[in-house]
Amino acid sequence: MCGIFGIFNHPKAAELTYLGIHALQHRGQESAGICSSDGEQLHVHRSTGLVTEAFSQAQQQQLPGNMAIGHVRYTTAGTSDNLNAQPLVFRYSGGQVAVAHNGNLVNAQRLRTQLERQGSIFQTTTDTEVIPHLIARAGPPILDAVQDALRVIEGAFALLFLTESGLIAAQDSRGFRPLSLGKLGEGWVVASETCALDIVGAEFVRDLQPGELLTISADGLKATACLAPNPRAICSFEYIYFARPDSEINGVSVHAARKAFGRQIYAESPVEADIVVGVPDSGIASAIGYAEASGLPYELGMMKNRYVGRTFIQPSQELRQQGVRMKLSPVRSAITGKRLVLVDDSIVRGTTSGRIVRMLKDAGAKEIHLRITSPPITHSCLYGIDTARRKELIAAEYEVSEIQEKIGADSLYFLSAEGMVEATGRNDSSPNRGHCLACFNGDYPTPTS
Numbered sequence: 001m002c003g004i005f006g007i008f009n010h011p012k013a014a015e016l017t018y019l020g021i022h023a024l025q026h027r028g029q030e031s032a033g034i035c036s037s038d039g040e041q042l043h044v045h046r047s048t049g050l051v052t053e054a055f056s057q058a059q060q061q062q063l064p065g066n067m068a069i070g071h072v073r074y075t076t077a078g079t080s081d082n083l084n085a086q087p088l089v090f091r092y093s094g095g096q097v098a099v100a101h102n103g104n105l106v107n108a109q110r111l112r113t114q115l116e117r118q119g120s121i122f123q124t125t126t127d128t129e130v131i132p133h134l135i136a137r138a139g140p141p142i143l144d145a146v147q148d149a150l151r152v153i154e155g156a157f158a159l160l161f162l163t164e165s166g167l168i169a170a171q172d173s174r175g176f177r178p179l180s181l182g183k184l185g186e187g188w189v190v191a192s193e194t195c196a197l198d199i200v201g202a203e204f205v206r207d208l209q210p211g212e213l214l215t216i217s218a219d220g221l222k223a224t225a226c227l228a229p230n231p232r233a234i235c236s237f238e239y240i241y242f243a244r245p246d247s248e249i250n251g252v253s254v255h256a257a258r259k260a261f262g263r264q265i266y267a268e269s270p271v272e273a274d275i276v277v278g279v280p281d282s283g284i285a286s287a288i289g290y291a292e293a294s295g296l297p298y299e300l301g302m303m304k305n306r307y308v309g310r311t312f313i314q315p316s317q318e319l320r321q322q323g324v325r326m327k328l329s330p331v332r333s334a335i336t337g338k339r340l341v342l343v344d345d346s347i348v349r350g351t352t353s354g355r356i357v358r359m360l361k362d363a364g365a366k367e368i369h370l371r372i373t374s375p376p377i378t379h380s381c382l383y384g385i386d387t388a389r390r391k392e393l394i395a396a397e398y399e400v401s402e403i404q405e406k407i408g409a410d411s412l413y414f415l416s417a418e419g420m421v422e423a424t425g426r427n428d429s430s431p432n433r434g435h436c437l438a439c440f441n442g443d444y445p446t447p448t449s
């Protein structure tokens with residue numbers, strides 16, 4: 001899971017790209033990068049850390065041109081070092097090309113092995129690098145080379161390519177990862193989420209369709225059905241956790257979907273309690289929905305330190321645990337002696353939930369009834385979310401009653417997959433209304449290697 005942003009035909013392309021990837025910071029905190037084009041050559045700056053740490057004002061000004069792409073990285077393939085920061089920039093017989101990727105390629109290792117046997121030398125450990133090698137082997141023109149590469153790779157990908165003269169955007173045939181098109185004056189903007197369009201003042205035009213490829217150049221915008229579309233399988237975690245609440249994913253408000261999750265989980269599992277508390281931030285909207293449906297008061301039972309990033313997307317379990325301790329603290333006056341309905345988005349390994357329950361009980365909570373607005377995660381994600389190996393997933397190893405005991409809650413309920421899909425309200429004729437449910441049921445929409 002990463003964030004990508006691209007802009008064409010704007011005199012301050014790099015500056016707006018900086019704003020765009022800053023709006024997408026929640027999608028990746030390990031590295032950030034921008035590549036711009038002045039019409040003759042590409043200019044790139046990448047660094048580890050947050051967007052504000054990776055770029056100074058002077059560095060933004062060293063990225064000239066009226067078109068640019070940017071990336072924030074969350075590691076699911078490869079290590080977390082500067083070498084793997086994107087956009088990746090390469091030169092082939094047709095000129096320079098930069099690529100920014102959100103997603104995960106399930107056949108990357110097989111392709112990499114084949115390419116290495118044929119003489120390719122890889123510079124990074126990220127799955128994305130197989131794409132430029134495929135493009136280089138196909139040769140110019142770039143559009144044909146990109147299309148040839150897209151027909152070989154398999155998995156989840158939302159991609160942006162930048163050349164000296166234009167921008168190319170592409171989405172996999174199932175639409176796992178969101179990608180939106182916007183209009184800004186006489187220019188165009190492409191971004192992982194609509195919140196990034198809003199921050200630069202672009203008007204939302206539409207979502208890219210599964211298998212679609214867009215070319216944006218001085219000749220205008222052209223859409224091509226590059227890949228035969230499969231039934232859409234948008235990642236359910238876009239609605240549950242990853243996307244910003246002020247974004248719309250495939251026409252559905254993320255905030256509205258999360259409130260609906262809360263109402264649905266109350267309908268499925270009501271409980272006697274005094275107050276409803278949401279785990280900041282992705283559990284708050286669902287907690288409000290639960291409170292509205294139940295008639296219980298919503299209380300600010302926990303405070304979040306706004307200077308600590310998202311713990312789920314930290315690259316190691318140790319960092320995630322440290323982040324929880326730094327990030328959350330109880331509001332004792334609101335919870336002491338109370339029976340809490342505690343609403344959170346998911347339980348992956350169970351350590352974070354256990355720490356939160358213990359923290360709230362130590363602060364005086366009388367009972368904690370944990371309500372999770374996703375189904376139990378029983379299988380690893382192959383498409384861009386680091387949900388760990390299956391044996392590390394608590395719901396793959398234990399029954400709900402055992403999980404409840406391990407984390408110390410007085411009751412525990414996971415939203416049903418059917419309830420989650422229904423509450424999202426997506427109008428899609430694909431199976432599961434166009435949701436990918438693989439991490440909940442092991443039914444992977446693609447070949448797995």
